[in-house]
Amino acid sequence: MVFAAARDRLADVLGGAEPPAASSVQLKASADALRLEVDGIGRVEFPVPEEQARELCRIGQPARFGRGEETLTDSRIRDTWEVPKNLVSIEWDGDFVPVLDAVCDGLGIQPGCDLTAEFHSMLVYEEGQFFVTHQDSEKDDAMIGTLVVTLPSVHTGGELVVEHNGEDIAYSGTDSALSLVAFYSDCRHEVLPVTSGYRITFTYNLLLTEDNSGAITADDALLSELARCLDEHFTTPVTVPYGRGEANPPGRLVYLLDHEYTARGLAWSRLKGADAGRASLLRSAADKGGCEAVLALTDVQETWSAFESGPDYGYRYFDGDLDDGWDDESDPDECELQELIESSIKLTRWTIGSRAEGISLAVADAEVCASTRSVDLKAYASEYEGYMGNYGNTMDRWYRRAAIVVWPRDRDFANRAEASPDWALDELIARVRAGDQAGACAAAATVRPFWDAAVRANGQAGFFGTALRTATALDDVEIAEMLLRPFRIECLSLSHVASLVMLAGHFGEQWLGELVSTWFGDGKSWLYGSKQARSEWIASLPGLCAALHSNGNSGAATSRHLVDLAWGWLGNTIQQALATQSLRYRDKELSDVGESLAAVLMAAAKIGAADLRDQVVEFVCHQGDEVIVCMMSALRSAGAQPAETRRDGGFDTLAADCAIRLKQRLATPPRADDDWSIPLPDGCGCELCDTLGTFLNDPTRRTYEWPLAKQRRRHVHDRIDASELPVRHQTRRTGRPYTLVLVKTQALFEREAQDRRRDEADLRWLSGEFERADGA
Numbered sequence: 001m002v003f004a005a006a007r008d009r010l011a012d013v014l015g016g017a018e019p020p021a022a023s024s025v026q027l028k029a030s031a032d033a034l035r036l037e038v039d040g041i042g043r044v045e046f047p048v049p050e051e052q053a054r055e056l057c058r059i060g061q062p063a064r065f066g067r068g069e070e071t072l073t074d075s076r077i078r079d080t081w082e083v084p085k086n087l088v089s090i091e092w093d094g095d096f097v098p099v100l101d102a103v104c105d106g107l108g109i110q111p112g113c114d115l116t117a118e119f120h121s122m123l124v125y126e127e128g129q130f131f132v133t134h135q136d137s138e139k140d141d142a143m144i145g146t147l148v149v150t151l152p153s154v155h156t157g158g159e160l161v162v163e164h165n166g167e168d169i170a171y172s173g174t175d176s177a178l179s180l181v182a183f184y185s186d187c188r189h190e191v192l193p194v195t196s197g198y199r200i201t202f203t204y205n206l207l208l209t210e211d212n213s214g215a216i217t218a219d220d221a222l223l224s225e226l227a228r229c230l231d232e233h234f235t236t237p238v239t240v241p242y243g244r245g246e247a248n249p250p251g252r253l254v255y256l257l258d259h260e261y262t263a264r265g266l267a268w269s270r271l272k273g274a275d276a277g278r279a280s281l282l283r284s285a286a287d288k289g290g291c292e293a294v295l296a297l298t299d300v301q302e303t304w305s306a307f308e309s310g311p312d313y314g315y316r317y318f319d320g321d322l323d324d325g326w327d328d329e330s331d332p333d334e335c336e337l338q339e340l341i342e343s344s345i346k347l348t349r350w351t352i353g354s355r356a357e358g359i360s361l362a363v364a365d366a367e368v369c370a371s372t373r374s375v376d377l378k379a380y381a382s383e384y385e386g387y388m389g390n391y392g393n394t395m396d397r398w399y400r401r402a403a404i405v406v407w408p409r410d411r412d413f414a415n416r417a418e419a420s421p422d423w424a425l426d427e428l429i430a431r432v433r434a435g436d437q438a439g440a441c442a443a444a445a446t447v448r449p450f451w452d453a454a455v456r457a458n459g460q461a462g463f464f465g466t467a468l469r470t471a472t473a474l475d476d477v478e479i480a481e482m483l484l485r486p487f488r489i490e491c492l493s494l495s496h497v498a499s500l501v502m503l504a505g506h507f508g509e510q511w512l513g514e515l516v517s518t519w520f521g522d523g524k525s526w527l528y529g530s531k532q533a534r535s536e537w538i539a540s541l542p543g544l545c546a547a548l549h550s551n552g553n554s555g556a557a558t559s560r561h562l563v564d565l566a567w568g569w570l571g572n573t574i575q576q577a578l579a580t581q582s583l584r585y586r587d588k589e590l591s592d593v594g595e596s597l598a599a600v601l602m603a604a605a606k607i608g609a610a611d612l613r614d615q616v617v618e619f620v621c622h623q624g625d626e627v628i629v630c631m632m633s634a635l636r637s638a639g640a641q642p643a644e645t646r647r648d649g650g651f652d653t654l655a656a657d658c659a660i661r662l663k664q665r666l667a668t669p670p671r672a673d674d675d676w677s678i679p680l681p682d683g684c685g686c687e688l689c690d691t692l693g694t695f696l697n698d699p700t701r702r703t704y705e706w707p708l709a710k711q712r713r714r715h716v717h718d719r720i721d722a723s724e725l726p727v728r729h730q731t732r733r734t735g736r737p738y739t740l741v742l743v744k745t746q747a748l749f750e751r752e753a754q755d756r757r758r759d760e761a762d763l764r765w766l767s768g769e770f771e772r773a774d775g776a
């Protein structure tokens with residue numbers, strides 16, 4: 001016997017209690033119920049005579065449609081006449097209300113709600129006219145659907161086809177009665193081409209103005225069953241693979257709704273179809289079980305194993321529909337889905353009280369349930385990946401689904417904190433200010449399991465300052481460490497100096513020193529992006545250190561610590577750059593890092609760290625001449641500094657050393673016109689590289705024809721390319737083995753001339769800017 005998880009039982013109970021309601025309904029009404037006058041035409045008779053229909057077309061304008069923010073006309077998409085609103089006057093005989101009540105009934109809208117219809121447009125379709133598949137935009141927050149009234153007229157074709165969850169229903173008008181079709185705004189629909197006669201319609205926006213969220217009176221047994229499911233869900237630990245941490249009960253439950261909602265349209269009072277009843281039940285059960293329930297939007301991605309099927313079977317999974325958020329995507333091949341391989345769900349937005357927040361929170365599978373599977377809904381995008389060897393034959397499908405998120409009240413703070421750490425920090429400070437220090441610490445302790453990930457996922461820089469202040473306010477060393485640990489050093493700026501000093505005062509300099517080291521990271525795995533961010537931060541170091549230094553003993557100690565750490569990172573980075581094989585890449589890296597070198601030296605000068613300055617200068621002066629690029633970049637970056645900073649930062653010493661190196665380099669005579677020798681940089685010493693080195697070194701040999709098997713040719717290619725040597729290598733594909741043809745190129749001379757010109761320019765600049773460089 002298989003026991004269903006509590007969350008799946010809950011979804012089944014909700015689905016059973018509120019079965020899916022219709023997404024569209026059609027009603028018929030007598031033509032006598034309506035009186036229509038149009039300026040310039042007079043009273044319109046029913047069925048509408050051909051003569052009057054033609055007149056209506058004449059005064060009509062091509063109807064427009066929305067695409068994103070734009071309103072367009074394009075007769076390939078929408079081809080129909082719209083009669084200007086101001087010319088139209090409509091009078092319903094008696095009341096429209098009974099009609100709307102019947103609509104409510106048909107769409108499963110809870111009794112007691114106030115549905116109103118707001119006239120939107122009058123349309124006339126003549127032969128051949130149509131409107132392709134689209135979704136109506138919700139023009140008003142309260143809008144939940146559309147009502148289309150088709151006037152009696154003689155016509156064929158022009159069916160209104162409304163689709164929901166893969167099912168199409170075609171509605172036709174008649175020549176004797178009014179046809180009223182209502183549908184929810186998440187239904188895609190189209191008007192098929194009129195094949196004869198005229199089709200005349202009014203469209204109305206359906207607005208739900210009364211709260212329908214409390215309307216359901218649920219039976220107690222049902223609510224108790226739901227509350228039991230919630231309780232079980234929140235007390236049963238999730239099984240985790242062995243060794244993957246502790247088994248804890250889920251922190252939340254995400255119940256996915258069936259209809260689509262826009263961020264603006266999502267509200268308890270405007271849920272569509274069965275969603276309204278289910279939400280009402282779940283909300284009451286949550287309340288009974290001591291839980292919070294909020295409305296949310298999610299992004300769902302599912303990956304299915306799939307295979308292409310012939311046109312005769314399988315489903316069409318995707319229609320290139322037109323809607324407000326239009327898509328031109330072509331249909332992926334027809335596919336049969338087999339098995340769900342993986343799914344991921346992210347909460348993107350929720351509304352707590354009256355506060356709607358954009359969030360980005362990944363939700364575990366064990367926290368999600370639904371009465372309707374995503375695969376049975378319309379995906380907003382899908383992509384088929386054919387067989388690709390070790391992957392592929394998969395279908396990815398993406399959905400945006402609304403959801404109700406439930407959590408136990410005592411985990412309220414943790415749930416909200418995970419989605420918005422900045423809110424959590426503000427809230428903690430507020431609690432301390434309100435005098436609840438202990439409560440604030442207890443709440444803060446609940447974020448421990450996810451805090452690192454939450455901070456990193458939420459763009460930490462924006463709330464680093466708040467985190468510093470919160471840590472001080474909570475006054476608990478372990479909590480302070482936990483709250484602050486996940487931040488990166490790049491968050492730290494001038495504006496945090498006072499908070500940082502305060503923190504040191506609270507928990508001690510040594511404690512802060514360790515924390516700051518954590519912010520620096522281990523420096524081992526620097527991706528390009530983070531390297532750039534680190535360099536940018538180091539550029540701010542002189543100002544930051546100066547401010548800290550003038551802020552008492554702990555400020556001074558912290559500033560020294562920062563410069564030490566920055567130098568630790570920078571020294572490594574310079575060494576790595578020097579070891580780079582590719583010359584071009586090496587020079588670029590060294591030049592980039594020069595600015596950081598200048599910043600570290602300036603910071604050292606600002607805080608009077610002469611020992612560190614000497615250490616840095618000595619390190620640089622001890623490197624080979626490749627380091628000149630880095631020195632020059634650092635010196636240029638410090639060029640604008642006052643003489644005192646240049647002296648205290650060791651720049652004068654660097655400049656002098658650099659000038660000596662440049663002069664030495666320039667003193668070697670330029671390459672003779674007939675000297676074709678090329679030094680092979682150190683590296684592999686195999687027998688092939690030996691032969692290569694001999695050829696390269698020989699000043700008289702320009703070409704070498706070298707019969708070599710494939711693997712060996714490859715090795716020689718690689719060696720030449722890696723060192724960017726001015727040598728062309730080609731394979732002549734005759735004989736056995738093929739022949740590798742090496743030719744030394746003119747670039748040998750061009751590059752060296754270029755390097756010389758650069759050295760000359762550097763030396764001129766140095767002599768102009770740095771006195772000692774000239775005198776040396």
Ligand SMILES: O=C(O)CCC(=O)C(=O)O
Nearest residue numbers: 123136148160191201203
């Ligand atoms: O004419 C109709 O039946 C429907 C027109 C429509 O879909 C629209 O105006 O958005």
Ligand SMILES: [Fe+2]
Nearest residue numbers: 134135136189
């Ligand atoms: Fe429409």
